[in-house]
Amino acid sequence: MRRVPGATVSHGTLGALGMLAGLFAWLGVAQSPSGLPGVLARTWAATESAGTARFVERMAFGTLTPRVTSLATSSSVGSVDFASDEVALRTRVRQIGLPPQRFTSFLAPGSLYQRSVRGPRRPWIEQPSSAEPLLSIPALAALRSELSGTPRRAGNGSVRGVPTTEFTLEVTALCTLGGGARDRLESRITLWVDREQRILRVVLIQRDVIGFDTAAPRRSFTDSVVTLGGFGRPMLFGRPTRVLHIADRRGPGPPARSMGPGCETSGPALP
Numbered sequence: 652m653r654r655v656p657g658a659t660v661s662h663g664t665l666g667a668l669g670m671l672a673g674l675f676a677w678l679g680v681a682q683s684p685s686g687l688p689g690v691l692a693r694t695w696a697a698t699e700s701a702g703t704a705r706f707v708e709r710m711a712f713g714t715l716t717p718r719v720t721s722l723a724t725s726s727s728v729g730s731v732d733f734a735s736d737e738v739a740l741r742t743r744v745r746q747i748g749l750p751p752q753r754f755t756s757f758l759a760p761g762s763l764y765q766r767s768v769r770g771p772r773r774p775w776i777e778q779p780s781s782a783e784p785l786l787s788i789p790a791l792a793a794l795r796s797e798l799s800g801t802p803r804r805a806g807n808g809s810v811r812g813v814p815t816t817e818f819t820l821e822v823t824a825l826c827t828l829g830g831g832a833r834d835r836l837e838s839r840i841t842l843w844v845d846r847e848q849r850i851l852r853v854v855l856i857q858r859d860v861i862g863f864d865t866a867a868p869r870r871s872f873t874d875s876v877v878t879l880g881g882f883g884r885p886m887l888f889g890r891p892t893r894v895l896h897i898a899d900r901r902g903p904g905p906p907a908r909s910m911g912p913g914c915e916t917s918g919p920a921l922p
Contacts (some may be wrong), residue, residue, distance in 0.1 A: 736784055813851060
């Protein structure tokens, strides 16, 4: 399973896509005698069959190196079209040392449209993007990459008053990178499913330590909570028509890591 390449975008939550894109494809299958094979694929299919869904997301993300710390939080409201793989969202970002920022974004395969809400006449900016649109909703992106996983049933609950069943999938992956450095990635995905097998909430807790066995490891984290509803309703807004185009002048990025001889998975993670 390959890692999905990221995109370079403007400031804000979508600016984290480059970091997030490199984190999901490593997720492996957490095998357990009490696991329930096929649950994730069935719940995703039931959710996807609605065509569209509205969502609210809260996220915290950041990186920590021996010299640099970057921490940010964001809140988003939006909608996703499962058939066309398009995402429309409005996002507010708070980052240490910077004033709050707000963005309106529309992501489609191959393109990112974004504009700042500072001022009513801000134009839409369109630029090429190699990142999958669903990466703008990290918890859903992580779940979709793990549909063959075997979660365990964690009990019953409710989301906005709707009775649900809770499932959890945990995994740890160790990968050997270029130069012999090792990468340790841990995640826990928890989801709440209604009686129609639709996903109402997903929580992602993810930790990545690049060079964990070196003197200068680089740590990053992503905590994402997304709540879904409004199944079958129209998208929050459609693809912008009047836009300014930005050519993609990025050079080739580093090769994507793949699950293969250099990676081993085990579970559970995040004790």
